[in-house]
Amino acid sequence: MYINRSIEPELQKHIRLFDVTALVGPRQAGKTTLMRKRLESLSGGRYFSFDDPDVLALFDRDIKHFERQYLAPGGLTGLDEAHYGSDAGRKLKYLADRGHRLVISSSSELLLSKQVLSQLVGRVGVIRLFPFSLAEFGQAAGLVETTPAIKERLLWEHAAYGGYPKAALSPELEDKRTILDSLYNTLLYKDVAQNFSITDLAGLERLVRFLAGNIGLLLSFQTAAKFTGISYPTLKKYLEALEKSYLIRLITPLATNPNKEIVRQPKIYFLDTGLRNAGLGQYPASLEDQGALFENYVFTELLKMSVSLKYWRTKARAEVDFVIQTGKTLLPIEVKLKPGARPSGLASFIEQHHPARALIVCSTGPVSERKVNGCLVKTIPADLLAAEMIANK
Numbered sequence: 001m002y003i004n005r006s007i008e009p010e011l012q013k014h015i016r017l018f019d020v021t022a023l024v025g026p027r028q029a030g031k032t033t034l035m036r037k038r039l040e041s042l043s044g045g046r047y048f049s050f051d052d053p054d055v056l057a058l059f060d061r062d063i064k065h066f067e068r069q070y071l072a073p074g075g076l077t078g079l080d081e082a083h084y085g086s087d088a089g090r091k092l093k094y095l096a097d098r099g100h101r102l103v104i105s106s107s108s109e110l111l112l113s114k115q116v117l118s119q120l121v122g123r124v125g126v127i128r129l130f131p132f133s134l135a136e137f138g139q140a141a142g143l144v145e146t147t148p149a150i151k152e153r154l155l156w157e158h159a160a161y162g163g164y165p166k167a168a169l170s171p172e173l174e175d176k177r178t179i180l181d182s183l184y185n186t187l188l189y190k191d192v193a194q195n196f197s198i199t200d201l202a203g204l205e206r207l208v209r210f211l212a213g214n215i216g217l218l219l220s221f222q223t224a225a226k227f228t229g230i231s232y233p234t235l236k237k238y239l240e241a242l243e244k245s246y247l248i249r250l251i252t253p254l255a256t257n258p259n260k261e262i263v264r265q266p267k268i269y270f271l272d273t274g275l276r277n278a279g280l281g282q283y284p285a286s287l288e289d290q291g292a293l294f295e296n297y298v299f300t301e302l303l304k305m306s307v308s309l310k311y312w313r314t315k316a317r318a319e320v321d322f323v324i325q326t327g328k329t330l331l332p333i334e335v336k337l338k339p340g341a342r343p344s345g346l347a348s349f350i351e352q353h354h355p356a357r358a359l360i361v362c363s364t365g366p367v368s369e370r371k372v373n374g375c376l377v378k379t380i381p382a383d384l385l386a387a388e389m390i391a392n393k
Contacts, residue, residue, distance in 0.1 A: 001169065003132065003139045005034055006304070006386075011127055012038075015076065018125035019096040020104060022082075022117065025129040026246035026271065027107035027191065028183055030165045034129060035078045035105055044075035050084040060086040063094060071100050078103045083112045089119025096123055108195060110244045131163030131272050133304045134383060140168045151383050152364045159297040160283060162274020176274075177283050184278035187247055196241035203230045207238055211248060211268050212279040216295040216321070218265045218313070219250065246271050249303065254310035254323045254330070256353075262313040269299040295321055295335045298361050298382060302333070305389050318348035332358045339365035339379050350375045357392065361385055 011034070014021040023031050032049070039045030048070055050056045058066045071077050082088055082104035095102060106112040117124055132140060137158045143150065161167055167179040188208065189201065198204055206228040211219075225235050242248045248270055255263035270276035273296055277283055302309055302322060312332065313319040320343075322333040330353055334343045339362045346358055350373050358372070360379040368379045380388055 001140070002033070002037060003030075003136050003165065003169075005030065005129065005136060006133060007127060007129060008034070008038075014125040014127050015101070015103065018123065020092060020102045020120055020124040022112060022124055022126045023103060023105040023129060024109045024112060024126060025107070026131065026164075027187065028164055028166060029129050029131050031105045031107070031129050032080055033165070035080065035103055038103070039076060039078050042076055044072050045078070046070065046072060046075060047078040047080070049080035051081055056084060059088075059091065063091045067095060067098065067100070071095065073099065074101075076101045076103065078105070080105050082106055083108055083115050085115075087115075089116040092116060093119050093123070096120070108191065108245075110195070128306070130300070130304050131274075132158075132165060132168050133163065133301060133386065134158055135386060137163055137168055140165070148364060151381070155297075155363060155382055159273050159293055160277060162272040162277075163300070164272060164274060167274060173283070177278075180274050180278040184275050187245060187275070191245040192238075192241045192247065195245070196237070198238065198241060200230070200234075203228055203234075204238055206230075207235070208242070208247070208279045211242075212270065212276050215269055215276065216267060216292045216299075218262070219268045220265075247275065249299075251299075251309050251311055251322075254312045254325065260314050260316070262315065267311050269296050271300060271303065273297050273300060291337055294337055294363055294382075298322070298333070298335045298385070301382065301385055302389075305386065307389070312345075312349055314348065319345040320349045323349075330355045334358070334360045336360055336362050338362055339368070346377070347372060350377075359385075359388065 023035060025031055036047050039047045048055045058069065077100060079102060083106045085091065092102060092104065134155065138154060141154060143154065161176045161180065164183060167176045170176050170179060188204065192198065193201060193204060207224065207230060210224055210227045221232060221235060225232055230238065243250060248268060250266035250268060252266050253262045255261045273293060276296060307324045310323045310325055311321060312323050320332045321335045324331040324333065332346055332349045332355055334346045350358060355375055358375050358377045360377065361382055362379060364381050370377050
């Protein structure tokens with residue numbers, strides 16, 4: 001079953017504009033499926049994977065022979081896991097210089113950047129694919145007509161088990177858990193530990209468990225180091241590895257007044273709530289955990305919209321969960337489980353920064369609007385977040 005991905009129009013645009021399009025993102029997020037689907041729709045489109053030892057060996061040994069055997073003049077060629085190729089950047093540049101249009105993919109943005117993208121400056125467009133959004137997850141569930149109750153159930157299933165396609169498309173909850181546990185172990189021990197030469201696996205596991213239990217909170221490096229028994233320099237290295245491997249994301253504060261606002265301390269979120277729950281060994285998340293889980297869930301939905309995310313907090317502890325910054329325009333977003341709240345932190349932000357719009361995102365409930373100091377504050381359920389963002393681009 002093929003699920004239409006929201007980035008497909010953007011992918012088509014990149015293919016039209018750039019000699020080389022790099023499709024990057026977590027492993028098993030659907031990059032190969034999307035690439036093959038796109039190539040199959042084109043006359044002369046070809047797909048090859050560097051997981052195939054014969055393809056990789058010829059690429060490494062003789063790029064001109066590789067070109068003659070695998071690439072069609074004027075056609076579009078997909079090369080999966082391109083960072084595995086020896087001297088890949090220089091060789092891909094050679095192919096682009098010869099007039100070939102390429103789509104390359106990688107589950108390691110760090111390796112791709114070092115080995116490939118640095119050789120293709122000005123020639124390559126990068127597009128990121130993440131696990132299923134709520135709309136894509138709804139497609140996978142086969143929903144056509146929905147009631148508010150069905151929408152809420154779907155949302156919490158998506159929050160509990162995440163959006164990785166193989167888990168999302170599995171109808172059995174036990175199978176979802178098994179798939180996520182396997183994926184979590186692969187990400188942690190191969191993409192993080194192996195690629196970044198981390199040998200203290202027990203320390204890495206303790207750190208991930210600590211982070212999973214502190215989503216949405218300001219990250220105290222001192223507390224994290226004490227909990228995990230990891231030194232500060234090593235902690236920074238591990239966090240970078242986890243972030244570059246698409247497991248976590250640190251977001252930094254919006255700081256326009258250093259005397260009154262937090263300026264450095266990041267907040268921690270997981271890129272997929274299913275993997276976060278796998279890290280805790282907790283399916284589904286407990287009721288006591290729902291507020292933090294839902295905040296992380298909204299973060300994952302915003303991340304898939306390719307927006308610049310910050311948070312805002314004053315030294316007096318007034319806080320807004322997320323702030324989207326587009327040029328000089330600020331959009332504050334507060335996350336609440338249920339509608340009806342009037343967050344004091346949002347009011348403080350409006351008073352200080354005077355945004356034209358603000359959002360309160362809830363797990364369910366009706367749409368409502370009110371004015372606060374000239375700012376239009378709109379409360380919406382999470383399933384309308386993507387449509388709201390598109391409508392107000």
